[in-house]
Amino acid sequence: MKKVDISVILASSIHESKNAVGNLMYQLQTLKSEFEGPIEQVEKINNIEEGLKQLNDEWVEYLYLFKLASDGYDLQTETLQVSEFLDDQVFVLSQSATARHLILSYECDESLLANFDERLLTSVISTGVYNALRFAKSKILLKADIIDGYLVFKIEDDGPGFSESNSEEENFLDSSTGLGLYFTELSAQAHSNDDNQGYISKTDSSTLKGACLSIYIPQ
Numbered sequence: 001m002k003k004v005d006i007s008v009i010l011a012s013s014i015h016e017s018k019n020a021v022g023n024l025m026y027q028l029q030t031l032k033s034e035f036e037g038p039i040e041q042v043e044k045i046n047n048i049e050e051g052l053k054q055l056n057d058e059w060v061e062y063l064y065l066f067k068l069a070s071d072g073y074d075l076q077t078e079t080l081q082v083s084e085f086l087d088d089q090v091f092v093l094s095q096s097a098t099a100r101h102l103i104l105s106y107e108c109d110e111s112l113l114a115n116f117d118e119r120l121l122t123s124v125i126s127t128g129v130y131n132a133l134r135f136a137k138s139k140i141l142l143k144a145d146i147i148d149g150y151l152v153f154k155i156e157d158d159g160p161g162f163s164e165s166n167s168e169e170e171n172f173l174d175s176s177t178g179l180g181l182y183f184t185e186l187s188a189q190a191h192s193n194d195d196n197q198g199y200i201s202k203t204d205s206s207t208l209k210g211a212c213l214s215i216y217i218p219q
Contacts, residue, residue: 014059014062014063014066017059018056018059018060018063021052021055021056021059022056024052025049025052025053025056028045028048028049028052029049031045032045032046032049046095046099047099050095050096050099053096054096054130057123057126057127057130060123061123061126061127061179061180061183062179064119064120064123064183064187065179065182065183065186068183068186068187068190069186073120073190075117075120075190075191076117076118076119077115077116077117077191078115078116078118079113079114079115080113080114080115080116080118081110081112081113082108082109082112082113082114082144082151083106083108083109083110083112083144085118085121085122086106086108086125086142086144087106088122089106089122089125089126089129089142090104090105090106090142092126093125093126093129096129096130096133097129097133097140100133100136101138102133102136102138102139102140103138103139103140104129104139104140104141104142105139105140105141105142106141106142106143106144107141107142107143107144108142108143108144108145109145112144112145112146114144114146114151114217114219115151115217115219116151116191116217117187117190117191120187120190121153121187121215121217123183123187124153124183124184124187124188124215125142125153125155127180127183127184128155128180128184128213128215129142129155130180131180131213132155132156132157132159132211132213134159135157135159135160135210135211136157136158136159136210137157137158137159137210138158139157139158139208140155140156140157141154141155141156141157141205141207141208142154142155142156143156143207146219147216149196149218149219150196150198150216150217150218150219151216151217151218151219152214152215152216152217153214153215153217154205154212154213154214154215155212155213155214155215156205156207156208156210156211156212156213157205157208157210157211158205158208158209158210159210159211160210160211161204161205161209161210161211162202162203162204162211162212181200184200184213184215185199185200187215188200188215188216188217191217191218192218193218193219194218196218197218198215198216198217198218199216200213200214200215200216201213201214201216202214
């Protein structure tokens with residue numbers, strides 16, 4: 001019997017599952033647009049929709065992780081307006097934050113331009129924000145700036161922080177995503193410029209006093 005490459009089967013299965021979740025999200029959005037029930041039922045539908053969206057984003061993360069780990073990801077970088085990129089992320093993820101009564105915002109110089117893979121960093125930011133949603137008390141802040149030749153994205157929250165028994169770091173490794181931190185690190189490392197390679201760091205937020213995950217992308 002011919003040997004089966006289980007990794008290819010897993011990747012294909014993840015892709016099919018992601019498509020199935022996407023179809024469910026579309027049907028739910030159609031149902032929501034036609035639904036005229038009480039506000040409590042609308043909130044339940046919104047929670048289901050958010051759960052499906054997060055599951056869909058996790059499938060995307062797994063597909064990228066598979067490609068990154070097997071050297072099969074074709075990095076496609078381009079020069080982008082960073083504030084516009086962050087504004088898009090906040091727009092997409094703000095409903096998840098609002099559902100948890102949290103404020104999601106960003107800070108970035110509007111003139112900042114940088115080179116990075118937009119698809120990959122979109123998944124990285126959503127992974128970091130979903131982790132922060134579990135711990136933030138009231139706020140999550142996205143920041144970006146150029147520091148020593150690196151574009152640095154920061155995801156900060158006002159939760160307990162990484163240093164308090166490493167609770168947020170453990171969640172990043174052991175939560176439903178399971179591989180969030182590993183995926184984020186591989187995504188950063190996929191970016192390189194001359195002898196400089198991307199990396200991540202975990203510190204406490206000087207702004208919100210919680211956790212701060214920083215993603216360094218060489219320019």
